Amino acid sequence: MRSEHFQHIEPRAFWALLAFGGAVTLAGLGAAHTMEVHGHAITGMTNQVVWGLPHVFAIFMIVAASGVLNVASIGSVFGQSAYKPRAPLSGLLSLALLAGGLMVLMLDLGRPDRVIVAATHYNFTSVFAWNVFLYSGMAAIVGVYLWTMFERRMNRYSKAAGIAALVWRFALTTGTGSIFAFLVARQAYQSAVLAPLFIVLSFAWGLAVFLIVQSAMYAWNGQVLPEAVRARMARLLGVFVAAALYLVAVYHLTNLYFARQGDFEAFILLGRGDPVGVFPALFWGGYVLLGALLPMALLFHPRGVGPNAMLMASVMVVAGAFALLFVFIVGGQSFPLEIFPGHEVTSSFADGQVELYVPRWPEWLLGIGGLGAAFVLTLIGVRALDVLPHDELKP
Amino acid sequence: MSKGSTEALAGRRKFLGLAAAGMGGVLLAPGIHLIEVAQAATPEVTSKVRWGLLIDTTKCASGCTDCVSACNSENGLDPKPSPTSAQWIRKVEIKEIKTGRQASLPVMCQHCAQPPCVDVCPTGASFKRADGIVLVDRHSCIGCRYCVMACPYKARSFVHEPLTDQKPDVPRGKGCVEGCTLCVHRVDRGGTPACVEACTKAGHEAMLFGDLNDPDSAISKRVREVASRQLRADLKLDPGVRYLGL
Numbered sequence: 193m194r195s196e197h198f199q200h201i202e203p204r205a206f207w208a209l210l211a212f213g214g215a216v217t218l219a220g221l222g223a224a225h226t227m228e229v230h231g232h233a234i235t236g237m238t239n240q241v242v243w244g245l246p247h248v249f250a251i252f253m254i255v256a257a258s259g260v261l262n263v264a265s266i267g268s269v270f271g272q273s274a275y276k277p278r279a280p281l282s283g284l285l286s287l288a289l290l291a292g293g294l295m296v297l298m299l300d301l302g303r304p305d306r307v308i309v310a311a312t313h314y315n316f317t318s319v320f321a322w323n324v325f326l327y328s329g330m331a332a333i334v335g336v337y338l339w340t341m342f343e344r345r346m347n348r349y350s351k352a353a354g355i356a357a358l359v360w361r362f363a364l365t366t367g368t369g370s371i372f373a374f375l376v377a378r379q380a381y382q383s384a385v386l387a388p389l390f391i392v393l394s395f396a397w398g399l400a401v402f403l404i405v406q407s408a409m410y411a412w413n414g415q416v417l418p419e420a421v422r423a424r425m426a427r428l429l430g431v432f433v434a435a436a437l438y439l440v441a442v443y444h445l446t447n448l449y450f451a452r453q454g455d456f457e458a459f460i461l462l463g464r465g466d467p468v469g470v471f472p473a474l475f476w477g478g479y480v481l482l483g484a485l486l487p488m489a490l491l492f493h494p495r496g497v498g499p500n501a502m503l504m505a506s507v508m509v510v511a512g513a514f515a516l517l518f519v520f521i522v523g524g525q526s527f528p529l530e531i532f533p534g535h536e537v538t539s540s541f542a543d544g545q546v547e548l549y550v551p552r553w554p555e556w557l558l559g560i561g562g563l564g565a566a567f568v569l570t571l572i573g574v575r576a577l578d579v580l581p582h583d584e585l586k587p
Numbered sequence: 588m589s590k591g592s593t594e595a596l597a598g599r600r601k602f603l604g605l606a607a608a609g610m611g612g613v614l615l616a617p618g619i620h621l622i623e624v625a626q627a628a629t630p631e632v633t634s635k636v637r638w639g640l641l642i643d644t645t646k647c648a649s650g651c652t653d654c655v656s657a658c659n660s661e662n663g664l665d666p667k668p669s670p671t672s673a674q675w676i677r678k679v680e681i682k683e684i685k686t687g688r689q690a691s692l693p694v695m696c697q698h699c700a701q702p703p704c705v706d707v708c709p710t711g712a713s714f715k716r717a718d719g720i721v722l723v724d725r726h727s728c729i730g731c732r733y734c735v736m737a738c739p740y741k742a743r744s745f746v747h748e749p750l751t752d753q754k755p756d757v758p759r760g761k762g763c764v765e766g767c768t769l770c771v772h773r774v775d776r777g778g779t780p781a782c783v784e785a786c787t788k789a790g791h792e793a794m795l796f797g798d799l800n801d802p803d804s805a806i807s808k809r810v811r812e813v814a815s816r817q818l819r820a821d822l823k824l825d826p827g828v829r830y831l832g833l
Contacts (some may be wrong), residue, residue: 228762230748230749231746231747231748231749231761231762232671232745232747232762233671233747233748237671237747238670238671238747239670239671239672239673239674239735239741239743239744239745239747240670240741242732242735242736242745243732243736301729301730301731301762302728302729302730302731302732302745302746302761302762302763302764303728303729303730303762303763304729306727306728306729306730307729309710309727309729310709310710310729310731313709313710313711313712313727314709314710314711315705315708315709315710315711317705317706317707318706318707318708318709318733319707320707320708320709320731320733321709321710324709371733374707375703375707375736375737376703376737376739376822377703377736377737377738377739377822378736378739525736529739529740529741531679531694531739531740531741531818531819532679532681532818534683534684534685535681535682535683535684536681536682536684537679537680537681538679538680539677539678539679539680539694540655540668540674540677540678541668541674541677541741542670543677543679543694543741
């Protein structure tokens with residue numbers, strides 16, 4: 193390993209990418225400013241769907257931020273040497289995704305200017321309030337974890353920091369799942385399976401993001417992933433995707449067993465009562481097929497997984513994640529509240545009606561801006577720190 | 588130091604002391620006065636009272652929106668609501684699918700004893716007063732909409748647009764969540780909610796407001812005599828709003 197080869201993205205490419213990521217982030221900030229001036233009326237959100245596309249992006253990034261640390265955990269906590277060199281990149285990506293997700297979440301608030309109120313007033317029965325601590329604690333622990341990796345004198349504390357990060361991110365993803373699990377009002381939520389489901393989803397999404405970033409960085413640096421490592425990581429992603437699909441199936445099967453949940457499941461899975469049918473299309477086509485079955489077919493292929501197949505599978509897993517989150521978050525709100533079970537209901541406030549939520553440009557720009565911010569942070573981190581694994585260079 | 592200069596110094600000290608005391612008085616007095624004014628404006632709120640509503644759906648006519656109009660004008664809400672407008676009270680028309688039985692009823696914040704909106708609010712902006720009225724503190728609401736997600740009655744609205752011409756008694760603001768206040772500004776002055784007043788004034792008599800904790804109040808007597816029910820009673824949130832004839 194020649195020293196000049198560690199993590200060098202070519203300077204011109206670095207600045208070009210930084211300009212691109214910066215522009216995307218700025219577009220997101222501009223959209224947030226427009227929302228702040230005109231109110232959420234310029235978005236597609238209404239009083240029925242109050243959490244729209246920004247929450248899909250934010251929750252994806254926060255869940256993936258937790259899962260992407262898996263790579264580090266497997267290395268330093270479970271002592272798998274193939275994963276150890278990847279731990280710094282895993283920590284950096286975790287911080288970047290967390291920052292991007294929180295940026296979107298904060299800027300989508302009705303009063304983002306009051307973020308200081310959220311930081312100084314806590315209602316400890318609120319899962320959101322717990323999450324304020326879980327997110328800031330996560331950033332601090334991952335920061336310390338990275339320090340123990342980079343500072344040679346601190347290396348001996350790396351395992352302890354890794355264990356702390358592992359425990360903390362289980363709590364964090366439990367907290368994210370519980371945002372929904374604790375909602376008794378809506379048919380889509382109030383399920384204890386949501387916490388473990390989010391944890392397993394985080395494994396899959398985090399690893400998929402890691403593999404995408406690793407592929408890109410390797411391509412720029414002329415590095416190749418040793419085949420044995422690639423085979424192991426691909427198999428692990430396949431296992432995570434399968435486990436997540438299993439828990440999603442359990443969630444829907446338990447719902448199908450309860451008569452009171454029948455209408456909701458028919459709405460989400462079959463599109464009954466939904467004139468457009470966007471949720472079944474996204475669930476079956478977007479999540480089950482594109483986000484789970486096809487990636488599994490690629491990852492468990494008997495003839496092995498090439499670098500392109502692994503990258504494609506990872507991209508599919510991420511696309512499926514967005515489809516699943518859209519169905520879960522938006523679909524869960526589009527289905528009307530059952531205040532009067534067994535009744536047809538109408539009102540001026542859309543009672544009893546399926547809400548057709550169509551995101552508009554401010555939501556898209558804000559969400560993509562969050563990804564841009566995560567991209568910029570990763571790019572700077574990769575250039576400034578020695579985070580890339582020192583695998584073999586291309587001959 | 589000569590005697591004269593010591594006296595002069597003492598005089599100056601005395602003057603400075605008096606000036607400081609005077610300035611302090613000038614600075615503090617308005618504050619103390621404001622505290623008095625603020626305290627005078629809010630009568631004692633105790634848990635001895637539990638404000639509630641009883642809605643008689645057998646007297647509530649389909650298509651009648653007197654309560655809704657009264658709420659809109661009392662609280663400065665949009666009289667012709669769009670999908671993003673706040674609606675603190677709305678008329679809901681229901682028809683039982685199996686039997687075809689129809690009813691019309693107003694639905695608003697149910698002022699639960701165990702309000703999920705209060706549980707989920709990260710900053711404590713959603714709160715329940717001792718007398719059972721569930722409110723939003725507009726100074727600490729950050730507009731996260733978690734309470735909207737948590738409310739089983741769809742009783743909360745998010746303010747999607749900048750507001751103008753607000754009522755002095757009813758502070759509202761873009762980016763905050765709001766809902767029926769049970770016309771707390773009227774109740775605290777000994778009045779009744781605007782919706783109840785309008786319904787009674789029009790002769791419908793479909794809404795009854797009162798103290799559920801007072802066994803001699805009209806509402807307590809009525810719920811003791813006639814079967815009434817709470818919406819989503821299965822959730823055991825103990826709403827302060829009850830319905831007859833559902």
